[in-house]
Amino acid sequence: MKPSYSVMANHLGSSAVRDILKLTQGSDVISLAGGLPGEDLFPVEAVREAYSRVLSGSSSVLQYGLTEGYLPLRERLSSRLARQGIQASPDNLLLTTGSQQSIDLLCRMLIDPGDTVLVESPTYLAALQVLGSYRANIVAVESDNDGMLPDDLERKLTAHRPKLLYAVPTFGNPTGATWSEERRKAALELCRRSDTLILEDNPYGEIAFPGGERSQLPSLKALDDASAGDTVLYTGTFSKIVAPALRTGWITGGRELIATLARAKQAADLHSSTIDQRALAELLSFFDLESHIALISREYASRTKALSAALHSAGWAGASFEEPQGGMFLWLMLDPSINTTRLLPLALDRGVAFVPGEVFYPGQPKLNAMRLNFTHTPPKQLPLAVERLGEAIEEWNSLAGTPAL
Amino acid sequence: MKPSYSVMANHLGSSAVRDILKLTQGSDVISLAGGLPGEDLFPVEAVREAYSRVLSGSSSVLQYGLTEGYLPLRERLSSRLARQGIQASPDNLLLTTGSQQSIDLLCRMLIDPGDTVLVESPTYLAALQVLGSYRANIVAVESDNDGMLPDDLERKLTAHRPKLLYAVPTFGNPTGATWSEERRKAALELCRRSDTLILEDNPYGEIAFPGGERSQLPSLKALDDASAGDTVLYTGTFSKIVAPALRTGWITGGRELIATLARAKQAADLHSSTIDQRALAELLSFFDLESHIALISREYASRTKALSAALHSAGWAGASFEEPQGGMFLWLMLDPSINTTRLLPLALDRGVAFVPGEVFYPGQPKLNAMRLNFTHTPPKQLPLAVERLGEAIEEWNSLAGTPAL
Incomplete structure (x- = not known):
């Protein structure tokens, strides 16, 4: 039987983040996509x-x-x-x-x-x-x-x-x-x-x-x-x-x-x-929650620095970001010639995931932004993630103007 | 600031059951009102x-x-x-x-x-x-x-x-x-x-x-x-x-x-x-859940019988019910002269709570019904609960036709 849905059901979009998370589960993709805290820091x-x-x-x-x-x-x-x-x-x-x-x-x-x-x-x-x-x-x-x-x-x-x-x-x-x-x-x-x-x-x-x-x-x-x-x-x-x-x-x-x-x-x-x-x-x-929060904050600060350092040394033309002072995300702008939604499949092929910026905009999106999570990936992997992202960007640039994009 | 609510908020009724539960919490009222399973049977x-x-x-x-x-x-x-x-x-x-x-x-x-x-x-x-x-x-x-x-x-x-x-x-x-x-x-x-x-x-x-x-x-x-x-x-x-x-x-x-x-x-x-x-x-x-379910079913069956026996011996004029074969509730009809919503305060005074039947009707309610839960109250207390209910009904009958009701 084909259900007849409510108007609300028809206004409920699906989530790009969710679909991406599903794509990367269990694979060897390094995911900077999810909004996941670091499991190694949970006070289990x-x-x-x-x-x-x-x-x-x-x-x-x-x-x-x-x-x-x-x-x-x-x-x-x-x-x-x-x-x-x-x-x-x-x-x-x-x-x-x-x-x-x-x-x-x-x-x-x-x-x-x-x-x-x-x-x-x-x-x-x-x-x-x-x-x-x-x-x-x-x-x-x-x-x-x-x-x-x-x-x-x-x-x-x-x-x-x-x-x-x-x-x-x-x-x-x-x-x-x-x-x-x-x-x-x-x-x-x-x-x-x-x-x-x-x-x-x-x-x-x-x-x-x-x-x-x-x-x-x-x-x-x-x-x-x-x-x-x-x-x-x-x-x-x-x-x-x-x-x-x-x-x-x-x-x-x-x-x-x-x-x-x-x-x-x-x-x-x-x-x-x-x-x-x-x-x-x-x-x-x-449990001393305040000390625990101080601990994860220090650790996440060092992960941010690791990501930030890798991005700085990559030095992609046209890329920029503000280093966050807290939280879980870094917002990266790439060169305006790059559409991050279309970059994503190339990045996944190289083994790295992110969330394309456009999904976060209520109206007119910026197409060259992406959200990177730095709390979930083991810090040692962050340089590799950036390296893979760099390869995807290189591929994008080499394909620019061709029908393959 | 006075919020301006949605139409939905204005169509969200409050719950009589909830208000009653709040009334009886921590008091010495025997509550047959809530839809609560027996705590003594939880496999803690x-x-x-x-x-x-x-x-x-x-x-x-x-x-x-x-x-x-x-x-x-x-x-x-x-x-x-x-x-x-x-x-x-x-x-x-x-x-x-x-x-x-x-x-x-x-x-x-x-x-x-x-x-x-x-x-x-x-x-x-x-x-x-x-x-x-x-x-x-x-x-x-x-x-x-x-x-x-x-x-x-x-x-x-x-x-x-x-x-x-x-x-x-x-x-x-x-x-x-x-x-x-x-x-x-x-x-x-x-x-x-x-x-x-x-x-x-x-x-x-x-x-x-x-x-x-x-x-x-x-x-x-x-x-x-x-x-x-x-x-x-x-x-x-x-x-x-x-x-x-x-x-x-x-x-x-x-x-x-x-x-x-x-x-x-x-x-x-x-x-x-x-x-x-x-x-x-x-x-x-x-854990052998099937045996556990058999255990609670046997126990609830005996609680039903205790409640049912107490109601039968009370023998209130005009009262009737079907003994349930499972679940958690007994539906009691009283004499049509009794309005159970208005009986409730008298019952609470005597130390027993139930849910008046009318709240369960989408349209025209029967006013002389009540829902009794038999799973949560210790079985030994069930006769006392029925005795108190009987006193409330007696009081109702003695007040019948007076402005006090």
Whole structure:
């Protein structure tokens, strides 16, 4: 039987990243494509200990839990966020299946078809997918390396009266860029004045490389709380600072809105895994997470440097990038003559994968950009990955102008 | 800031069950309200062992996984389903955060506002909530204790050309009733002829009490597979046969539709907890799940009998019920003069909770029904719960006709 799909189904694009990941699984391709943290750094001993402690307790740990999530984890999270300048009481936090679910639930409760959402360009691919599935009118605000341009933001707030502004202002995906403090304040003030909610997506903010001048900027949410606002909804996750498999994220914001998201979550899946939430709460009771984050940040900093050094010595004509100060991604621009989507098959033939930049653009894409992940590949392999990429670029250049491209 | 919600948010009702559960938490109320399995029966030792084994492996167990779910669990599930007459290959199974998420994802991919969905009346409350949030036109098909009436089903298939028929045909929620084999075949044939998909929700089917004459009926999906159809989508869960906290359910059906649901799940939350999925796969490798299911079925059968015996000896005027042959619920009709929604506060005062029947009806409710759960309360307390309920009914009767009601 041929199903008759909903309009939403017909607006749900497939994911290039996903298809690429499938292509490279189990092969000898070095993949700089996925947004994967380094497996060698996962605190697997501590995680095992945490589950063991949780499951040594009463069998009631296996019962249904609250839609909002396991209260002691929300309490610990509330304390952690307080140290980051964010005021989120436990009953104002909703635990979700990764921050991806926070984005989805928020869109579900806010976005009707045609509602405008302002975004950076380029921005997080899976957020674009979610927004597209709710048929949002996605409008890009002009940005530079310091964040959204206030003039353009103000113009678009006035012209579109958007429901939401979505951004990854710290060590962003895909560009790795971080908004300056001035731009943060400007965006917050403009959105507040125009009654526009902001969803600040901050999965990478804590992965700040030592000595980076933008390592310690306040989140938009911290700036918002300082002025007693509830303009900013803030979503984060344990995926990058502990491990992704536990699928535990959270969202906090205005109380009524969080309660509404909890009702949406109840309909969506009743609640997320409480074993995982209990294990995380237990982990936070005996494991020094702050030292662990410092450890992975140092290690990722050295991987960035390895990638950056290899790219500098490759010295491809027309290539440029900013070295990220945190997070998981480096955004590489190649010579404008190179189309990275069409370069990808050549690169895969040589044994290296990346994500072509164009998938991250809500509108007119730059065709010569690519996103490189530096956290998952063993650092020793990074020079080889760059070498293979260089061979693919050489091949591109030798084919340029021929029908083979 | 006052958020401006989506139309969907305004169609998302709150849950009476949820509010009641919150009321009774931590109090000395005996709650027959929740749909909770018996905690004393959870295989907590085996679950601990399973997590321990999983987390003794490589740290890659903590990495991101496939949206479709952990492959070895899908393989084991496929074998289990095959023994139940259901042909679901591993790549035709999507693992979800409980079967609730299966319902939600399917609605998301099929239902546009105004599309008709046929349901039993009464039916599973949280399915009604999901359908309501997608603004489905929910139409009840007339049913008796043997299932949907074929004549009425045929009429409504013709009149409404529905997108979907949703049902819990085995040990249903809330009534505990089970469709006869004839009615199963009739419903399947009618839906097939009219190209209408069926979502068979079967969380309770394996909890079949020994000796019940309807304990071994084929699922609609098994009947469908026998005739090489893909009319039936089938969702199940480990929540009732292992434990709810692992939040692991599944859905299977036509290949293209399952692939579409996977895309929807990717946007919704990337994937469910793979630690939980790995632990379940491990559990199935060393734990005798079939014996465990037999054990809980025997125990739940004896709890049903305890509740049933207490109700019979109470002998309230006008009360009636069918003793369920499986599952987790007993559906009690009181004298038509009693409104169970208004009885609830009196019952809570006496220290017993139930779910008033009217919340389970998509349309015109019966006001004198209630759903009683017999799996969660310690069996020794069941007579006391019935005694308290009797006191509340007495109080109702003594107040009847006065303004106090």
